[in-house]
Amino acid sequence: MNNYPQASRILLAIDCIIFGFDGKDIKLLLIKRNFEPEKGKWSLMGGFLNADEDLSDGAARILYNLTGLKNIYVEQLETYGKINRDPAERTVSVVFFALIQIDDHDSEAVKSHNASWITLENRPALIFDHEEMVCKAIEHLKYKAALHPIGFELLPEFFTIPQLQKLYEAIYSIPLDRRNFSRKLLSTGLLIDTGSKNSNSTTKKATLYKLDEVRYKEKFHSFWNFMPDSMKQS
Amino acid sequence: MNNYPQASRILLAIDCIIFGFDGKDIKLLLIKRNFEPEKGKWSLMGGFLNADEDLSDGAARILYNLTGLKNIYVEQLETYGKINRDPAERTVSVVFFALIQIDDHDSEAVKSHNASWITLENRPALIFDHEEMVCKAIEHLKYKAALHPIGFELLPEFFTIPQLQKLYEAIYSIPLDRRNFSRKLLSTGLLIDTGSKNSNSTTKKATLYKLDEVRYKEKFHSFWNFMPDSMKQS
DNA sequence: ATTAATTGTGTCAAAATAACACCATAAACA
DNA sequence: TGTTTATGGTGTTATTTTGACACAATTAAT
Numbered sequence: 001m002n003n004y005p006q007a008s009r010i011l012l013a014i015d016c017i018i019f020g021f022d023g024k025d026i027k028l029l030l031i032k033r034n035f036e037p038e039k040g041k042w043s044l045m046g047g048f049l050n051a052d053e054d055l056s057d058g059a060a061r062i063l064y065n066l067t068g069l070k071n072i073y074v075e076q077l078e079t080y081g082k083i084n085r086d087p088a089e090r091t092v093s094v095v096f097f098a099l100i101q102i103d104d105h106d107s108e109a110v111k112s113h114n115a116s117w118i119t120l121e122n123r124p125a126l127i128f129d130h131e132e133m134v135c136k137a138i139e140h141l142k143y144k145a146a147l148h149p150i151g152f153e154l155l156p157e158f159f160t161i162p163q164l165q166k167l168y169e170a171i172y173s174i175p176l177d178r179r180n181f182s183r184k185l186l187s188t189g190l191l192i193d194t195g196s197k198n199s200n201s202t203t204k205k206a207t208l209y210k211l212d213e214v215r216y217k218e219k220f221h222s223f224w225n226f227m228p229d230s231m232k233q234s
Numbered sequence: 235m236n237n238y239p240q241a242s243r244i245l246l247a248i249d250c251i252i253f254g255f256d257g258k259d260i261k262l263l264l265i266k267r268n269f270e271p272e273k274g275k276w277s278l279m280g281g282f283l284n285a286d287e288d289l290s291d292g293a294a295r296i297l298y299n300l301t302g303l304k305n306i307y308v309e310q311l312e313t314y315g316k317i318n319r320d321p322a323e324r325t326v327s328v329v330f331f332a333l334i335q336i337d338d339h340d341s342e343a344v345k346s347h348n349a350s351w352i353t354l355e356n357r358p359a360l361i362f363d364h365e366e367m368v369c370k371a372i373e374h375l376k377y378k379a380a381l382h383p384i385g386f387e388l389l390p391e392f393f394t395i396p397q398l399q400k401l402y403e404a405i406y407s408i409p410l411d412r413r414n415f416s417r418k419l420l421s422t423g424l425l426i427d428t429g430s431k432n433s434n435s436t437t438k439k440a441t442l443y444k445l446d447e448v449r450y451k452e453k454f455h456s457f458w459n460f461m462p463d464s465m466k467q468s
Numbered sequence: 469a470t471t472a473a474t475t476g477t478g479t480c481a482a483a484a485t486a487a488c489a490c491c492a493t494a495a496a497c498a
Numbered sequence: 499t500g501t502t503t504a505t506g507g508t509g510t511t512a513t514t515t516t517g518a519c520a521c522a523a524t525t526a527a528t
Contacts, residue, residue, distance in 0.1 A: 417485095436494080436496090439493075
């Protein structure tokens, strides 16, 4: 039965990096641990992989427990395997990257896990190698959002172009030209004009768009150029 | 000592997808297993992670054992965790992606592992989920090579522009325009004209270039546009 | 009605791209 | 030795894309 007797079995963890956007800042959902080890310190939401569970199911379970959401945007990012990354016992952690619409989450579940939405600038020190994971994830967000239309995953179903622009400005911490941004986004053919207007604006009301789901799926894997080229000169 | 008593420990494997280029085709280094389980079948080169070994060190060890090479281009790709992917025992596998200069490898080591270089078209059925891993890796090669200068990792130290073009044509299975390709690659500023010419040409000898290592490192993470835009319209 | 803030759209010059044609070089061979 | 053949190297041009920029329209508050 045991074909691999000499190989060592290792604890396998899953950690989730969860991004949201509140209309102004990109935020991370972090938990203040009320359990040992490292109780009282901040960390990513995580857990151990169950023996009867696929990796992606494990990630979905952990994300569901914290946010109450299913079918959210999830990617597997990278697996961290330094020997002493967890001082208690050797643990290899598979990191997942999730984008959610910040208003959709179950705030009761978040509260019960002692979790908070925290802006990237204000994020506290994190346990283990979680800071490294977060840095990689931020880089990944910047990279991927420049080439693929993942930004929509952070916005509500109906959104305006100025909202979309504020999102990209938050991701890259740069101002963008309204006119060029609008031209570029509209030219992707991904936006459907719903005909209605934003109601909660104090001045001119902006057009509400929604994502063209069919084209989104068709074209997700083709590259784009959402950012000005100047962003890309390392 | 044991802080996580109820969590299950799992076998952790490493599998390596090794690409090479022989001047004409992209090839994979695959092994015909002369050991159990699945003896006689083809698979990726792999092994188990040692208890005292970082993930990246494990990958480097496995790659060194097979090719005799160190300091080759390696990326961690993805971790595969389906429950029954290995029928003998649950095993989670971290896949690494390596690009090597095909003439540099230690052919004795390759022979002793019963390994062969096989073109993508001629690749045999593979054990477990290795075919899925290979498909993902081919996609990753296409994706990454269009945006970052990783193609050089598959070429010898000195190379000509026609060689480089044949490499890209092999990766994407499309013909490219010589003039546009040359202009685009030269405009990156990554190529240093060595002044000498290719000797093993039957007709006009091509200029030998080498990579500008300094600029390569500086600019590796900025995006490029190595492929014509037509390639990118999904 | 005027002001202030924000949205939507047009113009234009510069740069990048794709399609295309010509000349140069070197080996093979008559 | 000069012609042929295969390949390498570079220039031109029209089209498209980009980035920088200016002006008009809408809405609420005053």
